[in-house]
Amino acid sequence: MKPLTSSTSPFRLRRSSRWANVAQIWGWAVLALVGIDVGINSLFAYPRDVKTPPSNLELYFDYGRSTEAKLQRMFGPTPETSAPITGAGWLDQTQFDREPNQVESGKELMVATYGMSFSQLLGFAIARTQDQVTVRNIRAPLAPPNWSYAAFTMDLGNHQADGAVLTIMSQNLPMLNTMTGSTVAFDTPYPYTHPHYELAGEDLDTIAPSLITETDVRQALLDSPEQWQTFRQQLERHDPFYDPLLFRESWLDRSALLRLVRRGYAQVSNQGRRNRVYQAKTGFNPESSQVKILEALVRDFAQAARSQDIVPVIYLVNNIGYQDHLDQLLIPLLEAEGIPYVSSSDFAPTDDPRLFLGDGHFLEEIDEAIAAEVVNVVRQNRQQ
Amino acid sequence: MLFNTVEFFIFLVLVYGLYRVLDWRSQNRMLLVASYLFYGWWDIRFLFLIVISTVVDFCTGLLIGHGRIDLQARRLASAYGILAAFIFTTLQWRVVTWQNGSLQVDWSTFFGEPLGWSVLGGTIALTLLANFGYRFVLKMPEARRRTLGLTLSMVTNLVILGFFKYFNFFIDSAEGLFQTLGANVEFLDLGIILPVGISFYTFQTMSYTIDIYRGKLEPTPRFLDFALFVTYFPQLVAGPIERANHLLPKLLGPRRLSFGGTAHGLHLILVGLFKKVAIADGVAVTVNQVYGSSGQITFTDVAVGTLIFALQIYGDFSGYSDIARGVSSLLGIRLMNNFNVPYLSQSPQEFWRRWHISLSTWLRDYLYIPLGGSRLSPVRTYVNLMTTMVLGGLWHGAAWNFVLWGFYQGVLLCGHRFWSRLVNPPRRPPRWRQVLNTVVCMVAVLYGWLLFRAESWDQVVGFTGTLLTFSGGSFGADIPRLSALVGIPVLLVLDWFAYHGSDEYYYHRLPRPLQGAGYALMLFAILLGMSNETADFIYFAF
The missing domain is CATH 1.20.5 (Single alpha-helices involved in coiled-coils or other helix-helix interfaces)
Known part of the structure; x- marks a missing residue:
């Protein structure tokens, strides 16, 4: 030419x-x-075998695949032929019962923790540093507060903990009222499901997901399109982070470049949803339904725990980049209601990045200091 | 509104669609409204500052140039200022929200807070005072009237700029000074927010009155067209800083929308998005890790981190300029080129002819030359250079590291000037010497970026020590994102062609398959960048 x-x-x-x-x-x-x-x-095709971990580039170019397509790839006909992550985070009492349900011999106190990775790390830190304490560590990856509350209420009466710790994190508070870990995290969805709550006056109405267990989801995805359709319709009605363009499998999944476009769209649209609840300048929007429901969840949590002679403790995780906006939102309520709490910002202020790991979690010694404080709070309130 | 957002894309499509069907006068009115919308999207209250500059410079321009302001212009400017005070500061637009598919207004607070009514009252009072005082101004001799007009314009613009941009800086510096002297003093904290782009539009509008005073420009009697000159949205918040004698004539008459202008505009928008989304945003994480680190830092960390920052700020700022020029080109209005392959400069002097050209020429014409430029003694020339560059540094931001960066650039320019006088280098050095000059200049510029990006004086000292002692170790930060790894080689090739091209249209003369492949790679890198989180433009803060 x-x-x-x-x-x-x-x-x-x-x-x-x-x-x-x-x-x-x-x-x-x-x-x-x-x-x-x-x-x-061709070069960066995601591995067909669910047990083979993808390379960074294979993972990167797959982030934009639809949630349904990712879930279908994760689930095999049996748990053994499914990706390991499919087993995580289910609100399943049999899974919870793998954790200790009473004070172990030689120990004097038991604490049950409910929440996401920060909660899990807190549980580990208590187990590591507090010789006299037994930990019941109930967790799900990226669990929003409604998952933690649902896990706590489901678990109530199945253990003899002296204190129950409900972990609330600023980063995923906007995701409160999602119904599945698949909408909470688009890049790497978690298939577990959990209830959605709505305020009816001062009470909470519970809307349970149509698929509750791992087996339910496997069956619906692989064998029962009607059940899956029902679940999808439920998400469309009740899950604020459900977006058909991100969730539903389509021809866009076939093109690597269109997957990149979809991931870009996911960034923008999910940011927009988060912005309705949280703004970096002004903090959490007290008028948002998420905040109002959170306040009701916290009150109910404290009431239910006290009715069983358990010390309720709210663990406030202020993530880096979110200042102490979570403290500003909840501490006035907690103090007004006399609910014990521990805030991470007393140990790791969000303006000091030296106290955080690269992935956003706290340094081990921070977790240990928080663990000591949590146990102290349970002990003090137990004595009262 | 950010150029790299969906909102801006929709906004641009609507503006362009309307622009194509309107006559040029209606185009100007529409562009004015669109420009206010563009700026108000960020914070509507600060539009009032732009209107103050507009009204004051329009009136003072006429006063300087024509010696009088006719009644109609006075009425229009007065009404405009009062209306703007009411709409932008008295009405509380933040209580108007879009919820559940409908517009919600909290009427109890919409009609204002005490501060908003005070601003409106103050504006009315000042407007009445100005109109009343006008009759006395008319009685002044012409020379005094011209001086008064220029002084009013300069004082108004510099007071606004100084208050909103530098008040906190001087207060903090004064507090720091007192603390060093052992006195624990706390001054007033007004919680001032920096209006985006204030340095850009202030310099642009100041050039208008100065040029009229110098007799280089005729004032325009058309208020709304002048308002458009001040707020023209493509270059409002981050330049290029246009001169009135370049931009204003294009706004005062019909524009021709050509195929070439549209094609080149779209090309510039694509290149600008590529530089911003793929390169600047793609390397931001790495730069933030290096400059946000409080742990052990190695020579490699500082050197590579700073080199990557050089790419980030170039991609960010020249990307913005490219998009601005591209958008304006779609509207048939050509803006000046702001960057011309700066990192291939062979001397600090050449660097400043290629980097942020609209600012460096502004500083040259309105500061360096009026100070005496190089017409006076050599010592005075060095003093002028240092003064210009230090103030240029301060223009970038209200922080001491920008002052230090300006000082450093001044030292580089003076040093180069001194050296050139001493050794009198050949006009066209051999190729090896050109390469060496480019490398030396690049290293000098890079150290300047360290000063520019540093977050504290301790970091400047620490990083400089690390560089001087060659403290060993590997690179500790994450590598840049894939979009940048794909995009950087493409950018280098583009800049290489640009450097050797005869004009800015070099790309359109490449073989078509090469042009197509270039566009494909840029689009691919943009898609990679889009799938990451977006970031603000760095120069919005200046």
Whole structure:
């Protein structure tokens, strides 16, 4: 092809030639994009075997795949043929009962923790540093507060803990009232499900997910399109982070470049949903339904725990980048209601990045200091 | 509104669609409203500051140039200022929200708070005072009237800029000074927010009155067109800082929308998005890790982190300028080129002819030359250079590291000038010497970026010590994101072509398959970048 020279600038061509010129250039561009797309799909195809971990690039180019397609790939006909993550976070009493349910011999106190990874790390830190304490560590990856509350209420009466710790984290408070870990995290969805709560006056109405266990989800996904359809419709009605463009499997999944577009859309749309609840400048929106429901959950949690002679403790995790907005939101309520709490910002202020690991969690010694304080709070309130 | 958002894309499509069907006068009115919307999207209250600059500079421009302001212009400017005070500061737009598919207004607070009514009252009082005082101004001799007009314009603009941009800085610095002297003093904290782009539009509008005073420009009697010149949205918040004699004439007459202008505009928008989304945002995490680190830092960390920051700030700022120029080109209005492959400069002087050209030429024409430039003694020339660069540094931000960076750039320019006088280098050095000059200049510029990006004086000292002692160790931060790893080679190739091209249209003369492949790679890198979190433009803070 003869290159254009400065004397044949595209801007000086005749009208018909100009469009032909543009068409040719963009024809080449589209051809190159198709080549890139095919190349990525061949070179960085996600492993078919669910037990084989993907490389970083395979994972990266797969982030934008629809949630349904990711779930279908995760689930095999049996737990053994499914990805390990499919077993995590289910509100399943048999899973909870793998944890200690009474004070172990030689120890004097038991604490049950409910929440996400911060809660799990707190449980580990208590177990590691507090010799006299038995820990019942109930957790799910990225668990929003409604998961933690549901786990606590389900677990009530099945253990003899002296204190129950409900962990609330600023980062995923906007995700309160999602119904599954699949909508909480788009890049790497977690299939567990949990109830949605609505305020009816001052009381909470519970809407249970139509699929409750791992087996339910496996069966619906692999064998029962009607059940899956019902679940999807339920998400559409009640889950604030459900978005059909992100959730439903479609032809977009086949193209690597369109998957990138979908991931970009996910970033923007989920950020918009988070912004309705939280703004970096002003903090949490007290008028949002998430905040109002959270306040009701916290009150109910304290009341239910006290009715069983358990010390309720709220563990407030102020994530880096969220200042102490969670403290500002909840501490006035907790103090007014006399609910014991421990705030991470007393140990790791969010403006001091030295106290945080690269993945956003606290340094081990911070977790240990918080663990000591939590146990102290349970002990003190136990004595009263 | 950020250029790299869906909101801006929708906004641009609507503006462009309307622009195509309107006559040029209606185009100007529509662009004015669109520009206010563009800026008000961030914070509507600060539009009032822009209106103050607009009204004051319009009136003072006429006063300087024509010696009088006719009644109609006075009425229009007065009404405009009062209306703006009411709409932008008295009405509380933050209580208007979109909830559950409908517009919600909290009427109990919408009609204002005491501060908003005070601003409105103050505006009315000042407007009446100005109109009353006008009759006395008319009786002044022409020279005094011109001086008064210029002084009013300068004082108004610099007081607004100084208050909103530098008040906190001087208060904090004064507190620091007192604390060093052993006195624990706490001054007033007004919680001032920095209005985006204030330095850009202030300099642009100041150039208007200065040029009229110098007799280089005729004042315009058309208020709304002048208001558009001040707020023209493509370059409002981060430049290029346009001169009135370049931009204003294009706004005062019909524009021609050409195929070439549209094609080049779209090309510039794509290149700008590529630089911002793929490169600048793609390396931001790495830079933040290096400069946010409080642990052990190695030579490699500082050197690589700073090199990557050089790419980030270039991608961010030149990307913004490219998009601004591209958008304006779609509207048939050509804006000046703001960057011309700066990192291939062979001397500090050349760097400042290629980096942020609209600011460096502004400083040259309105500060360096009026100070005497190089027309006076050599010592005075060095003093002028240092003064210009230190103030240029301060223009970038209200912090001591920007002052230090300006001082450093001044030292580089003076040093280069001194050296050039001493050794009198050949006009066209051999190729190896050109490469060496480029490398030396790049290293000097990079150290300047360290000063620019540093978060504290301790960090400047610590990082400089690490560089001087070659403290060993590997690179501790994360590598940049995939979008940047794909994009950086593409950017280098683009800049190489640009450096060797005869003009900015070099890309359109490449073979078509190469152009197509370039666009495909840029789009691919943008898609990679889009799938990460977006970030604000760095220069919005200046």
